[in-house]
Amino acid sequence: MAEKKKDQDPGPSVKDPEMYESLREDGASKSKAAAISNAAANSSREEVGRRGGESEAYEEWTVDELQERARELDVEGRSSMTKDELIEALRK
Numbered sequence: 001m002a003e004k005k006k007d008q009d010p011g012p013s014v015k016d017p018e019m020y021e022s023l024r025e026d027g028a029s030k031s032k033a034a035a036i037s038n039a040a041a042n043s044s045r046e047e048v049g050r051r052g053g054e055s056e057a058y059e060e061w062t063v064d065e066l067q068e069r070a071r072e073l074d075v076e077g078r079s080s081m082t083k084d085e086l087i088e089a090l091r092k
Helices: 017-025 030-042 045-051 063-072 083-090
Strands: none
Touching (some): 063 083
16 A cells, blocks of 8 residues: 555544545545544444444445436436446445
8 A cells, every 4th residue: 555645634624534544445435434434533433333324235226316316416427327337436
């Protein structure tokens, strides 16, 4: 793994940088990683894990549902994407 450069520092708004980096390495977006790591810092990692999300994995969504979510996030080219491409774009 390459050394972390100073310009890649998540900044002072991230309260648990170690968890943030781990989530980013696992493919979470910057905002999602920051939200989860900050929630964990405010309570505990175990409690945040128990709360979890209510949504099914993207693989369980229909193409229409994925396209709707992509529309909400202004993903470009969404109308011509396959299900796998939509999932990949939504996870960025």
